Amino acid sequence: MGTEAGEELTAIIRRKEWERQLGSGYFxxxxxxxxxxxxxVAARDTASLRAIFSPMPSKPKPIDVSPTExxxxxxxxxVQGQTRQLPIHCFITSRxxxxxxxxxxxxxxxxxxxxxELNAPQENICIFPSQLRNMTTNKPLGASQVTAxxxxxxxxxxxxxxxxxxxxxxxxxxxxxCVQLAEPVLLNTHELLEIKAISDSGNIxxxxxxxxxxxxxxxxxxxxVQCTLNLGEPDQLSFTGNVNPLEYSEIINLxxx
Numbered sequence: 001m002g003t004e005a006g007e008e009l010t011a012i013i014r015r016k017e018w019e020r021q022l023g024s025g026y027f028x029x030x031x032x033x034x035x036x037x038x039x040x041v042a043a044r045d046t047a048s049l050r051a052i053f054s055p056m057p058s059k060p061k062p063i064d065v066s067p068t069e070x071x072x073x074x075x076x077x078x079v080q081g082q083t084r085q086l087p088i089h090c091f092i093t094s095r096x097x098x099x100x101x102x103x104x105x106x107x108x109x110x111x112x113x114x115x116x117e118l119n120a121p122q123e124n125i126c127i128f129p130s131q132l133r134n135m136t137t138n139k140p141l142g143a144s145q146v147t148a149x150x151x152x153x154x155x156x157x158x159x160x161x162x163x164x165x166x167x168x169x170x171x172x173x174x175x176x177x178c179v180q181l182a183e184p185v186l187l188n189t190h191e192l193l194e195i196k197a198i199s200d201s202g203n204i205x206x207x208x209x210x211x212x213x214x215x216x217x218x219x220x221x222x223x224x225v226q227c228t229l230n231l232g233e234p235d236q237l238s239f240t241g242n243v244n245p246l247e248y249s250e251i252i253n254l255x256x257x
Contacts, residue, residue, distance in 0.1 A: 003060035011199040022089040028109040067095035071184035114171040
């Protein structure tokens with residue numbers, strides 16, 4: 001993980017901590033690629049695994065530091081292809097265009113849960129790439145791997161790289177694990193400056209008010225399916241009140257952005 005959509009990592013983690021508090025432990029973390037069926041396959045074989053977040057060792061790309069346009073995602077697509085509202089406290093942005101210049105047509109989010117602060121002091125954990133294997137192919141991770149569902153190969157202990165990846169924080173992933181996002185809305189320059197100002201020096205109250213205002217713009221413009229991604233108390237988090245809680249399962253994911 002690293003700078004994304006013009007935001008530095010420290011600011012992203014700060015507002016994700018506010019999102020976690022507003023969501024009673026739940027928050028969404030945007031990623032640029034789908035996990036496919038890997039998450040569900042891993043969930044069949046294990047009861048509880050962690051999502052591990054590691055900062056990128058390399059410098060961010062210019063397109064991530066200074067994107068030409070930034071969008072805010074407002075919905076997710078379920079397995080039946082229905083577009084559903086994201087909880088009102090969730091705030092996921094991305095650059096609007098791909099490196100090729102084409103408009104970004106897809107973005108994804110990990111469904112995370114943590115009962116501890118994301119910026120709290122972490123236990124001393126380090127990940128060694130040589131110990132990690134892709135959950136479905138059993139192959140080592142590629143050099144450019146960003147997000148993957150992995151297992152730890154204990155037999156590789158003696159072959160560990162000298163240099164490992166540091167860990168910023170860990171969470172659980174909860175069902176439905178990773179969702180495809182939809183209904184992006186372009187953010188204007190004033191809104192981006194407001195987001196930066198509150199992320200840098202605001203508080204959870206001012207952040208919550210800003211998120212609700214920006215997210216509420218699209219509510220009346222979309223013919224929503226009357227259900228939402230329920231991550232807690234429906235009356236607190238959702239646009240609609242009569243929703244069925246998702247069945248919670250746990251899974252592991254390694255995220256490096």
